Amino acid sequence: MSIESDTENTGIDNDSANPIEIIYEDEFLVAINKEAGLLVHRSWLDKGETRFAMQLTRDAVGCHVFPVHRLDKPTSGVLLFAKSPSVARSLNEAFTDHQVTKQYLAVVRGYMTEQGTIDYALSFKRDAIADKLADLDKPAQEAVTHWQSLAQIELPFAVSKKHDTSRYSLVRLTPETGRKHQLRRHMRHLFHHIVGDTSHGDGRHNRFFRTQYDCARMLLHAQTLALSHPVTAEPLRLTAGLDSQWLRILEEFDWVESAKG
Structure with a gap:
């Protein structure tokens, strides 16, 4: 028997007045749809933040929760918590042993080929505060990402001076490994920067999406x-x-059906 979350393939706008959106819960686990801009937990890197996914989830379910993986602050989507340390250990082992499949949607600049794999090791990136005691001589770590191109569009706007039009792709990204900022750094390495990525993206395309859409x-x-x-x-x-914001882009580009999981 396969268990699926209640929001499977709805494509519904999940913006609401609720502090957190729970997509699955039982006596052992709880999964939420983390909004973009929400930290998973308190961090010295964002001292001014007052809302955190872990605390909001704890308050919603009425018990302590334990994170078993992470999503970057600007990334939205499925975030899983355990309700006990023992279940958290089991889930941590599953993630470490690559027994969990994660699939992401992304909009990237340019036309990506139908499908492919990038096997490109990523060097350690130090955060001035969070990683101040980390070993800076770590060798580059293996990092593998698979992609599938779902849809493409060419827009009649000259975002760069080299071209009269601009091209974008909707892609599904499936990481085999879980390195820091892996998808964002891999897409930058391929020159298919993720739109809206202010750390590893292309500022011209980010500004275009802000002003145009x-x-x-x-x-x-x-x-x-x-x-x-x-x-x-x-x-x-x-x-x-x-x-x-995602739905507005999908509707504008006629990508709604292509984006369904």
Whole structure:
């Protein structure tokens, strides 16, 4: 028997007045649809933040929760928590042993080929505060990402001086490894920067989407998470819907059907 989250393939705008959107919960686990701009937990890097996914989820379910993986602050989508340390350890092992499949949606600059794989090791990137005690001589770590191009569009706007039009692709990204900023850095390495990425992206395309489509977020979304339930061993597939900025882009580009998980 396969367990699927309640929001499977809805494509519904998940913006709401609720502090957190729960997409799956049982006595062992809870999964939420993390909004873009929300930190997973408190961090010295963002001292001014007052809202955190872990605390909001704890308050919503009425018990302590334990993070088992991470999403970057500007990334939205499926975020899974355990309700006990023992279940958290089991899930951490599943992530470490590559027993969890993660699939992301992204909008990138340029036309990507139909499908492919990038196997490109990533060097350690130090955060001035969070990683001040980290070993700076770490060798580059293996990093592998698979992609599938879902849709493409050419727009009659000259975002760069070299071309009279601008091209974009909707892609599904499936990382095998979980390195820091892996998808963002891999797409930059391929010169298919993720739109809205202010750290590893292309500022010209970011500004174009802000001014032309009122889209100020990074267009990277953790759409699905598939794993075996750590207690029952049943297949579990969690899916997070898209927010209003994502849906506006998909509708504008006629990509709604292409984006379904």
